[in-house]
Amino acid sequence: MQCTASNPSAAAAPLAFESMGQGPVLVLVAGLGGLGRFWKPVAQILSSHWHVLSFDHPGVGGSAARGPQSIATIAQAVLDLMDAQGIARFSCLGHSTGGLVAQALALDAPQRLQSLVLSSTWAQPDRHFRDLFALRRIVLERAGEGAYAVLGQLLGYPPAWYASALAQDTVPQWGWGGAAQNALTAERIDMLLGYERAAELGRIAQPTLIVGAADDQIVPFHHAQDLARRMPHACTLELSGGHFVPATRPAEYARAIHEFLLRHG
The missing domain is CATH 3.40.50.1820 (Alpha/Beta hydrolase fold, catalytic domain)
Known part of the structure; x- marks a missing residue:
């Protein structure tokens, strides 16, 4: 419900x-x-x-x-x-x-x-964690939400599971996402990095x-x-x-x- x-x-x-x-x-x-x-x-x-x-x-x-x-x-x-x-x-x-x-x-x-x-x-967060999320934030800011999402999937799912459940025959279409969504995701990355x-x-x-x-x-x-x-x-x-x-x-x-x-x- x-x-x-x-x-x-x-x-x-x-x-x-x-x-x-x-x-x-x-x-x-x-x-x-x-x-x-x-x-x-x-x-x-x-x-x-x-x-x-x-x-x-x-x-x-x-x-x-x-x-x-x-x-x-x-x-x-x-x-x-x-x-x-x-x-x-x-x-x-x-x-x-x-x-x-x-x-x-x-x-x-x-x-x-x-x-x-x-x-x-x-x-x-340790140094590895901070560096990883700094990289993800750069991808978000420079390539957009679509590329950020694909990177998250590649990192977050095991290769075999990704291949069977998410991968497509063509290169992912990552050129999507607007400024408002990008800003929200960036704010949420800052939120988790700033909490301890x-x-x-x-x-x-x-x-x-x-x-x-x-x-x-x-x-x-x-x-x-x-x-x-x-x-x-x-x-x-x-x-x-x-x-x-x-x-x-x-x-x-x-x-x-x-x-x-x-x-x-």
Whole structure:
């Protein structure tokens, strides 16, 4: 069920979200692209046992903007959505940039969070991470959104999966995208590079599963290990399937999330 919601007690812009299934509540937070539809294969599986909510980040897709892009704004949008739905406590699964949102929720609204899953995300950018995103930003600015998107696919998906699911017989048509979309994506890159609360992660008390992929070229698995070292109640799970493992291995991924939440939900 696709809906829009806002919190009437706060001057919050409408948020486009999708609600599936019944049971304990699990909120799915997408990565840099910010679109709730990223989660569709995983959400369909998990909704057999959980009340799953996914959403478009503020200013992305069907959701109205709420000022400048920031991790804090996305986290507040989650809380507003939960308030509008009358949900007091929930578990949260954040992928990539969404993992920063999940960390912010655990730090700033711990009483609302039942358990936490951090997927293909990081505690703080290292030099490799910053250089990679600096390169992606240059591609965005000089070649446009289309080339930026193709580069993200080449980095984010395993070669065999890319060849079977995304590759075409001709060279990709990457000369698309307008100035407004380019500016929004650049702002969101700056948002993730500017966010870091690594020194605070030790106070997260929720049971936490940290999922990473051995073949992730965007957020290598050592970031999962770094997160686990900083969080006293965390365990790690190493999969394969590239940065976008929820898309490339949805059944295996969803099963791991389900089993963790059953133990700690």
